[in-house]
Amino acid sequence: MNDNKNDFGVAEPPDLCSPFIDDLGVTGVSIAVFGPRGGQTTICSSDAVAARIDELQFDLGEGPQWATLKTGVPTLVPDVSTGTHDSWPIFAASIGSLHVGALFSFPLLMGAVTVGAVGLYRRTAGALSPQHIEIAVTLASALTDVAVRHAIAGAGIEGAGESMLTPAMRREVHQATGMILVQLDTTATIAYSRLQAHAFANGRTVQDIARDVVSRHLSFKSLPE
Known part of the structure; x- marks a missing residue:
């Protein structure tokens, strides 16, 4: 054990x-x-x-x-x-x-x-x-x-430890998807697709973009379609 x-x-x-x-x-x-x-x-x-x-x-x-x-x-x-x-x-x-x-x-x-x-x-x-x-x-x-x-x-542990080698559950990604869903009045599938697309287009990870959304440094409502 x-x-x-x-x-x-x-x-x-x-x-x-x-x-x-x-x-x-x-x-x-x-x-x-x-x-x-x-x-x-x-x-x-x-x-x-x-x-x-x-x-x-x-x-x-x-x-x-x-x-x-x-x-x-x-x-x-x-x-x-x-x-x-x-x-x-x-x-x-x-x-x-x-x-x-x-x-x-x-x-x-x-x-x-x-x-x-x-x-x-x-x-x-x-x-x-x-x-x-x-x-x-x-x-x-x-x-x-x-x-x-x-x-x-x-x-089940909010804020559980996360590192480059052992990333925990991507809570911020799911939270950001929910926020984008509300911002765009769309579905969870489309919200996550928009998150992925924005990350890829800017050469960043989904995790990085999600962090910006959750911290309110980025709103998809203000982005062009």
Whole structure:
């Protein structure tokens, strides 16, 4: 049992990322859990590149992680430099500066429901062996319960700790979406799309724009259509 707790009284999750690196020989890992309304909690990211890959997919709403969430099966991209990436063209273009050679995503499953994803990357291109795929599936299955428990615990703590490597539930993004919804008298889906579009057009993250909206430094009511 993990008795370590953060400043908010929530037990810190065990090191869930390391086994994937140790057993699969990948460069980095991120693990994210998704709520029924699309809210994301990133449980851990092993390094800054893994965190950025996770953040880009959250910001853009596309990438291997989203494909895995939709299908419930692993998404394997052994060489990101090849293929058309029709399902995630903006994400593929956005990771060009990260020097990522391969990406893999494995589902976190609770019964038949996909509740999250484990994202893996390698600096160099190369496929996972059938044995490594089997190990990744086993590791993902073993950590699902603890990942979900920590996501639920963290979501209930207002202002829970957040860092580049372990971003908490994006509360500001959801709060900003609600504020934009009111400002534009529109739906939550359109409000979030406007948030994404504004972030992309200005070369900033959705999190940054959301923070400006919540702090009332930015109002979408005053922006041009």
